[in-house]
Amino acid sequence: MKNNPHAFTVAPGDAIRAPAFPKSLVETAYEHLLSLIVTMRIPPDGHIGIEGLARELKISQTPIREALNLLEAQKLAYKIPNVGFRAAPLLKRSEIRDLFELRLLVEPRAAAFAAQRSSDETLAALRDMSQAMSRSVEGDVEYAQFAEGDARLHQLIGAASGNRFIAEMIESLHVHLHIFRFLYRTSAAVDAAQEHAALVAALLDRDPFAAEEAMRAHLIASRGRMERAVNAQEAADDSRPAAPRRRRRTVGANGGTPS
Template identity: 40%
Template sequence: MSTLGQLPSFTPGARTMLGDEVYGALQQSILDGTFPPDARINAGELARQFEVSPTPVREALARLESDGLVEKLPLRGYRTTDLLDRTRLTELFELRLLLEPGSAASAAERRSATDLEELAHEVEAGRTAVGEADAYRLLSRHDVRLHDLVFRSAQNETVRQAYARTHCHLHTFRLAYTGAYVSDTVDEHAAIVRAITDGDPSAAAESMRTHIERSRDRLMRVVD
């Protein structure tokens, strides 16, 4: 089992934000490989490194356990979980193909003016992130927001929450943090948003399906 890695720089803030900041710092460290798979994580050691009380660390670890990024070991603290294998990754993309093209079609029919404004803004945010020093981190977050906006525009909260519980994006980002996300992804997002903006359900569904299949193929090349 690996040992605890070097934490990113951290400046404690107000108590109401402390738990979120610890959670964000730990999540980033797991996604970028600072904490590799099967790394032992000790809450007391984290509290000392962050210079905080154990409470926000325990809260953050509980959230990370819900994300599927860590697991609790009886009497031994926590460990980071293993990376997805090819079978599990294939299953996640099969689920995406079941849920997301239909949701994109519904979004084209049900989207509001506010939805369209937010979708357009998110595509622009993705474009401005390309080429930045921390592009992968920025684009990963853009990806989460864009797909969630499509689900929100579809106005089916049950489907949105069902997908969110898979934490699919977290696990795929972690699997290929070094660069499976390319600028082509933003172009694919733009095509989805265009179809939704045009109110074209068939084009929205097809654009989403194409995007998911290409994302799957890009990631599988990294895994292989």
């Protein structure tokens, strides 16, 4: 697990209590749930049936609840008292715009700082992560793991900036997994992997200007992918036929047949 940059990871700032069940069972539940949510097989705001998942995975409900607590900390799920867990709603267009405005203000400079301040060990870890993410992504679980790896890579660059406040801000956004929900079944993983490779190459060269520009180019490309995905989704929604309206039944003054 330690050598797998995509493996079951939770940002350290999330202050999540340690799972009560053996990690392997929580990991199984977490990865399964993550793939269902990121690929929207559980739709946004959709109910997450714990009993059905327990039967499907042949495990008890406890590790599933532990996994849901982790997903709640990542803002991918939320709990309604006396109702249960639901998948998080999708980001709104205005939220996407505001999100990328913030990221473009902060993350390019974080990459520049990382090129100057990062340790050799951290740069080696980023290189290994980027190389692992360049491999083909096939299947829902692998796609979800790529999305999680993307989050870890950006968080690690934030930490490597040497600025605690930058690192905490990037970590707290919890945006990457939400972004990849929009981009499932597109070339996002391949494109992002290529952009990551250029970014990490600049970091390895300890070139702050190239690292800043590579991060900016990556974010602008990511924003473009999101805009196209949102446009396509809205177009699909508009083309869907409206649900037929039920004809209102009225009774005439004489109590006769409905009009």
